[in-house]
Amino acid sequence: MKTVPSVQTVRLPSVDRILGDAACAALIAQYGRAQTLDAARALLASLRAAMLAGTQAPLELSEIAAQLAQQLQAQSRSSLRAVFNLTGTVLHTNLGRALLPDAAVQAVVEALQWPMNLEFDLETGKRGDRDDLVEELLRELTGAEAATIVNNNAAAVLLMLNTLAQNKEVIVSRGELVEIGGAFRIPDVMTRAGAVLREVGSTNRTHRADYANGINENTALLMKVHCSNYAITGFTKSVELDELVPLAAEHGVATAVDLGSGTLVDLAQYGLPHETTVRETIAAGADLVTFSGDKLLGGPQCGVIVGRADLIAKIKRNPLKRALRVGKLTLAALEPVLQLYRAPDLLAERLTTLRLLTRPSSAMRAQAQEIAPQLQQVLGDSYAVTAEAMLSQIGSGALPVDQLPSFGLAVRATASCRIGNALGVLEQRLRGLAMPVIGRIGQDTLWLDLRCLESAHHDRFVAQLAQLQS
Numbered sequence: 001m002k003t004v005p006s007v008q009t010v011r012l013p014s015v016d017r018i019l020g021d022a023a024c025a026a027l028i029a030q031y032g033r034a035q036t037l038d039a040a041r042a043l044l045a046s047l048r049a050a051m052l053a054g055t056q057a058p059l060e061l062s063e064i065a066a067q068l069a070q071q072l073q074a075q076s077r078s079s080l081r082a083v084f085n086l087t088g089t090v091l092h093t094n095l096g097r098a099l100l101p102d103a104a105v106q107a108v109v110e111a112l113q114w115p116m117n118l119e120f121d122l123e124t125g126k127r128g129d130r131d132d133l134v135e136e137l138l139r140e141l142t143g144a145e146a147a148t149i150v151n152n153n154a155a156a157v158l159l160m161l162n163t164l165a166q167n168k169e170v171i172v173s174r175g176e177l178v179e180i181g182g183a184f185r186i187p188d189v190m191t192r193a194g195a196v197l198r199e200v201g202s203t204n205r206t207h208r209a210d211y212a213n214g215i216n217e218n219t220a221l222l223m224k225v226h227c228s229n230y231a232i233t234g235f236t237k238s239v240e241l242d243e244l245v246p247l248a249a250e251h252g253v254a255t256a257v258d259l260g261s262g263t264l265v266d267l268a269q270y271g272l273p274h275e276t277t278v279r280e281t282i283a284a285g286a287d288l289v290t291f292s293g294d295k296l297l298g299g300p301q302c303g304v305i306v307g308r309a310d311l312i313a314k315i316k317r318n319p320l321k322r323a324l325r326v327g328k329l330t331l332a333a334l335e336p337v338l339q340l341y342r343a344p345d346l347l348a349e350r351l352t353t354l355r356l357l358t359r360p361s362s363a364m365r366a367q368a369q370e371i372a373p374q375l376q377q378v379l380g381d382s383y384a385v386t387a388e389a390m391l392s393q394i395g396s397g398a399l400p401v402d403q404l405p406s407f408g409l410a411v412r413a414t415a416s417c418r419i420g421n422a423l424g425v426l427e428q429r430l431r432g433l434a435m436p437v438i439g440r441i442g443q444d445t446l447w448l449d450l451r452c453l454e455s456a457h458h459d460r461f462v463a464q465l466a467q468l469q470s
């Protein structure tokens with residue numbers, strides 16, 4: 001029979017003794033007295049309960065101090081952590097989308113530490129407008145008359161619709177009523193913006209006449225939406241912007257295009273599939289264009305609205321703009337990213353997103369061949385690791401049907417594997433590493449796509465593999 005200790009036999013030092021111990025002085029210096037005291041109380045309570053239950057042997061003061069240090073360290077670890085994105089999706093929304101180039105990182109660090117002329121004109125000494133910091137660059141890169149920046153593209157669409165079409169109708173083709181991940185649906189945003197959606201055409205085919213018949217005296221806008229995350233193929237027809245523009249002009253209504261990904265250059269010059277650029281959309285006559293800053297553009301999370309100066313001015317006067325505006329960190333990061341676009345010939349090297357999307361196969365193959373035996377060794381004979389060709393995606397709704405030939409590691413359970421749900425278990429172990437590794441499971445294989453493991457991070461990745469050894 002197990003002997004349960006009585007309350008009297010539970011011997012634990014007092015909180016005061018623990019906090020007075022030399023080992024705890026460093027903890028108090030690091031975490032502060034109040035936090036250390038709370039953690040010590042909680043630790044003593046759980047130790048007392050465990051001792052009473054007979055599951056905990058008496059501890060030395062030094063052992064208690066060590067546990068206290070561990071607990072304080074664990075609770076002060078940041079919940080937002082860096083991970084290795086080996087999912088094969090370069091712009092992964094759940095992993096924070098675009099990674100920023102060094103120039104942007106430096107600018108953000110400076111903006112964090114210094115006052116900035118965010119809304120202050122250094123020439124006149126008067127109050128300025130934060131959009132002015134990047135508007136000129138955006139005009140230059142898109143050919144638009146004016147620009148404004150908000151928190152993300154969803155905000156850009158909301159603000160644009162609310163400003164131009166509150167209590168008015170907006171005509172959208174049925175084939176373009178998209179839902180982007182994370183509950184962004186065109187019909188719902190339309191309602192929240194106070195605009196009335198008038199759907200025209202059918203899912204697969206919409207004609208110019210459908211738009212023409214949909215226009216009435218209450219129409220404010222003809223809107224096109226990029227079918228970011230799906231494609232309609234087969235018997236299809238959609239109306240191009242250059243057909244809609246004259247129709248809109250004829251009836252005195254405006255045109256708006258939600259492009260999703262803000263592509264500022266022709267990607268074909270880097271060997272990627274062509275994606276309609278903002279400049280092409282403006283040149284085709286769109287009055288307003290909205291797009292994300294952290295998709296193909298490769299910048300910080302934000303939404304950009306470019307287009308006609310009078311309409312942008314109206315948008316800026318909307319009180320919602322104040323609620324949706326960006327902070328100095330976003331603008332600090334955005335400007336150097338836009339600057340990179342002035343040198344398209346150097347862009348594939350400097351803009352992280354584009355560098356990842358254009359990484360040569362040979363580099364990824366060599367890396368996979370080097371890592372495969374190392375991973376095989378730590379995993380043992382329950383798993384088979386091979387270097388294999390695989391397909392990655394751009395992600396975030398850009399070119400959803402186009403996949404990029406990539407290279408990485410394929411891990412499968414072997415015949416001698418006795419672990420139930422072996423791949424799920426391994427996926428979890430990878431996520432549990434000091435710097436979590438995120439892969440993807442499919443076809444009885446755990447895929448670790450190496451496209452996003454650039455050589456600068458290779459050693460760090462390999463160094464922690466040893467932690468997987470069971």
Ligand SMILES: *Cc1c(COP(=O)(O)O)cnc(C)c1O
Pocket residue numbers: 152153154155157180184225226227228258259260261291292293302303396397
């Ligand atoms: C991604 C996307 C959005 C939403 O953009 P966020 O920057 O994620 O808010 C809106 N419309 C389209 C067409 C998109 O592709």
